[in-house]
Amino acid sequence: MVRQLDYHDMRAVFTRFQQAEPEPKGELEHVNAFTLVVAVALSAQATDIGVNKATRALFAIADTPAKMLAIGEERLMEYIKTIGLYRTKARNVIKLSQILVDQYGGEVPSSRAALQSLPGVGRKTANVVLNMWFHQPAQAVDTHIFRVGNRSGICPGRDVDVVERAIEDNVPAEFQHHAHHWLILHGRYICVARKPKCGICPIRDWCLYEDKTE
Template identity: 65%
Template structure:
């Protein structure tokens, strides 16, 4: 599907600078997230971790890698290095021996070691709870910070990964040219009572249903509401009942 066609077909996409208006009404948006909540009442992230530090490391390692691949590498790693202090004892080469199956492993190893140093030197070995402090750590961007804030500290954030960015633009739910624009739009339109779990609902929907190559529209619980320009031709599965 070309960019030009998407802009013409999807009422939510705009050529103007900044994020565009959602293609959905407030009632439609609430219904979308209500159905997600019925489908997955307690969605969980798929990166395995044991504490805030191992979560931070796992998310940092997951850039341009699959959660499955990261989990395989970190299973042994976190058994021996689940704190910044233990990570420094392991050292960069020791860390590489565990994560060399992950893409960009050398650069990621440098960042994790530098991150561990900074956590000890500036934060007493504890993972900070604010976005500003988190993004000051080596190898930690806004997306990683948002994931940690949500999963480790229970704060309602939207971490826009490739899945969420794709869904937001493909469906017209929260069109934007950058992840930051999509994040701002989603935080504005998602009903407050659904905001905490919205991050995981959207990621899981993108990973298993609204996939990049061929969206599985027959398995989609919002197929009748979705305003994507193109869909697979099969009939959708039975819908989650509308209240």
């Protein structure tokens, strides 16, 4: 049986998140929509810290699709070689840059379908861009959100798509925009995988996790 917080507890949880961090921010560094797309695409199977270290110098010289094409795939690989799967990611970044130049006038589109048509951009990446840059209430479910959602009863589901729908269906509307950021940060720093820090958890009173730590 799926355990799901009821509406009143859900509202209490997100009110607490909002009180603790009214304007949560993503931790990937970017300067515009294009660099956000690239940063999120590079972050697959990598840490935000590692991506930020690699992209600071890169984005200083290549912050548009045209500039990225100008440096080319070989030079791009030199900038991102510390990131996992960097060869494949470099190829995808060059391909998506070419598509943005050829089909979108160098601008990043604001539709999920268009974003997901870009090489190396899946639904999660598209949702991050829609949320962070275009301010749409899109929910990007990563491993942190999947764990927190199922462990706490906030947004349980057997896969990321079900968890995404659970957030959309059950989180009160006024919290939708920041929901995925609150959940990611909670999973990254408090509701960690091996030994959750339940003793300092701001939503402990409502969490359905039975094996709480002290």
